Amino acid sequence: QKEVEQNSGPLSVPEGAIASLNCTYSDRGSQSFFWYRQYSGKSPELIMSIYSNGDKEDGRFTAQLNKASQYVSLLIRDSQPSDSATYLCAVIQNQAGTALIFGKGTTLSVSS
Amino acid sequence: DAGVIQSPRHEVTEMGQEVTLRCKPISGHNSLFWYRQTMMRGLELLIYFNNNVPIDDSGMPEDRFSAKMPNASFSTLKIQPSEPRDSAVYFCASSPSGGAGETQYFGPGTRLLVL
DSSP: OOOEEEOOOOEEEETTSOEEEEEEESOTTOOOEEEEEEOTTSOOEEEEEEOSSEEEEETTEEEEEETTTTEEEEEESSOOGGGOEEEEEEEEOSTTSOOEEEOOOEEEEEEO | OOOOEEEOSEEEEOTTOOEEEEEEOOTTOOEEEEEEEETTTEEEEEEEEETTEEEEOTTOOSTTEEEEEEETTEEEEEESSOOGGGOEEEEEEEESSOOTTOOOEEOOOEEEEEO
């Protein structure tokens, strides 16, 4: 059973700062990694996916992957109060590359 | 286009009662997933279907849980009999073909409370 670990937080940052969210995974063979955002009382929504080592940028979001260290992170630049949410890290669970296993999430709070 | 639709949005029932949760995936999506979310265990995959066929049900906690997908536009998750430990938010998600890396689109969830 693959495992995905995240610090539950809360992670508190001031508006405009960089928020850094981290995730480690147990299965060295994992190939696909995802970050979902979940607002309180709402459903998860995909914000980033990353498949190869290095950085992937999308607007204020940067996903970083280090397969040797089995580590994936999400950086949020210029954090806004609207970024306050729980961020879930997920990896592909099975050989077919379909099912996701999720971490328990890190709660981010951005103060204005 | 409508997203994933789930019903009911909230369900309160008593221990021992049967509970049926319903999901309508996004039209044209061939893969459907049922997840359960609790504070203790986080978001867990229960079962997923591809082209209406159950592919992996290893996440279904026990025989009290069953899921069906009689056609491409409808799925049910049934708990019989329900127990207080089943209290959770149950999400349904769908994706176009279930391929690796595809975005899964989540429904709003059903909040289940078993007394």
